[in-house]
Amino acid sequence: ASSDHLARAYFHTYGLPVVITNCSNNYGPYQFPEKLIPLMLNNALHGRSLPVYGDGGNVRDWLYVEDHCEAIVRVLREGRPGESYNIGGHNEKRNLEIVELLCDMLDRKVGPLASGQPRRSLITFVRDRLGHDRRYAIDAGKIERELGWTPRWSFEQGIERTVDWYLASGEWLGAWGLTEPNTGSDAGNMRTTAVLDASGEYYILNGAKNFITHGRSGDVAVVIARTGNVGDSHGMTAFIVERGTPGFEGGRKEDKLGMRASETTELIFTDCRVPVGNVIGKVGDGFVQSLK
Secondary structure, three states: OHHHHHHHHHHHHHOOOOOEEEEOEEEOOOOOOOOHHHHHHHHHHOOOOEEEEOOOOOEEEEEEHHHHHHHHHHHHHHOOOOOEEEEOOOOEEEHHHHHHHHHHHHHHHHOOOOOOOOHHHHEEEEOOOOOOOOEOOOOOHHHHHHHOOOOOOOHHHHHHHHHHHHHOOHHHHHOOOOOOOOOOOOHHHOOOEEEEOOOOOEEEEEEOOOOEEEOOOOOEEEEEEEOOOOOOHHHEEEEEEEOOOOOOEOOEEEEOOOOOOOOOOOEEEEEEEEEHHHEEEEOOOOHHHHOO
């Protein structure tokens, strides 16, 4: 909201030609794997628990990412300066409905679990998040009336394309392994922090039950730590950590489950240092592609 106010202030005060867009929940390829749809897909593919907050009745409107991109381009080209436009998908769904749909789609596309059980058997209900909004809704009538934009993809089409993309993109999912039950919460819930030391040469990591993922060979892990503001997924940074090498120096670390390749690990960090040169990049910058 504050960014909206700032943009409007520059428009009204200085005549800066700004347009503002607000959207509902996005989904599609390359989504940060902590989010609901890619997280549940990854867990379900590997027979892991599918934790759902509360009773699963929280409602979100889902917008396919390509539709969102096309709407932004339409607003840039045809929107009136100083105006705001809501972008929605007209697809309000309960979280549980989404998870059950993903389970059914995977059973249809790749078969049931090795035990013969359907993937819905993996669904578990966990304690609800404090302050968890029951429903998000968005009125996208203005962009439809003024700019003639409506979503090109139905939810059924978009989710089919999304699941097919993840199934064909094993490296993307395979490069990640989230270490604790999570249902697609915001990055602000991550408890790992990284602060640049006075020399500017090291990041100091502190945290517990971190989100850890392994590289595709050797005892290599990638630590996702918050270096920006709470709730800002683009304020997350990825670090390469190699056990037994100078890449992870000082402090205390507890290896809970081992660090074999492609295996989820839980570590506890206390004042551990990672050289700045081991930083892969910011979340959202496509750093996963750079893993060796």
